[in-house]
Amino acid sequence: MADVPIPQPRPTVPDGQFTPVSWRNRKPGVRLTDRVYDQGLTTLYQWGPLQFKQHPLNVGELEHETGTDWARKPIVGAPLYREWVGEDDEVLYLHGELFPYVIGGMSEIEQFDAMRRAGMPNMLIRGKGEVLGWFVCEKLIRNHKALSSEGVGQQIAFEAIMARVPVPASDDYQSQIFQTFMGR
Secondary structure, three states: OOOOOOOOOOOOOOOOOOOOOOOOOOOOOOOOOOOOOOOOOOEEEEEOOEEEEOOOOOOOEEEEEOOEEEEEEOOOOOOOEEEEEEEOOOEEEEEEEEEOOOOEOHHHHHHHHHHHHHOOOEEEEEOOOEEEEEEEEEEEEEEEEEEOOOOOEEEEEEEEEEEEOOOOOHHHHHHHHHHHHHOO
16 A cells, blocks of 8 residues: 555644734745635835725725836937836725715714815825825715615715825825815
8 A cells, every 4th residue: 555645734723823924924835816814914004194904995806006107209201209207106906895874984074074075185005004105085985875864875885996106295285184174
């Protein structure tokens, strides 16, 4: 009878500890599709004071668009010449869902919309503290499904279009925060 390798069980994670999840620090042989347990991470993104968590306000999908800006310079009798002039807009598309009657999220989406209306730039931070830069919300689209008797969807899908901006001046930033949260 040939020796058949016996699969070894994966180590379990003791209570209170978690296996860090990072695509940068993954070990050889561990695929990104392997199931990971990261009980210490609940904040997916944070934009200023607003936190996108696994619930009630979550982000289930992210699109990241970057580009390069080129100036066209037509020259008679030659191919179209292009001159690099710098980076184009950097835009993030955040897609998520909330269930206001089951796990909440309406107050968070309303706070998000108030920050968008104020035109406040805020620092966008990913997960465990990776700073992505300063962003504004250019557009917030909400799709209400299965409307309740109040006219509010029992399931609300949203898309936020976020654009990178320069770091704001500190005096303007502080006054905008005060006005947004004090209702003035």
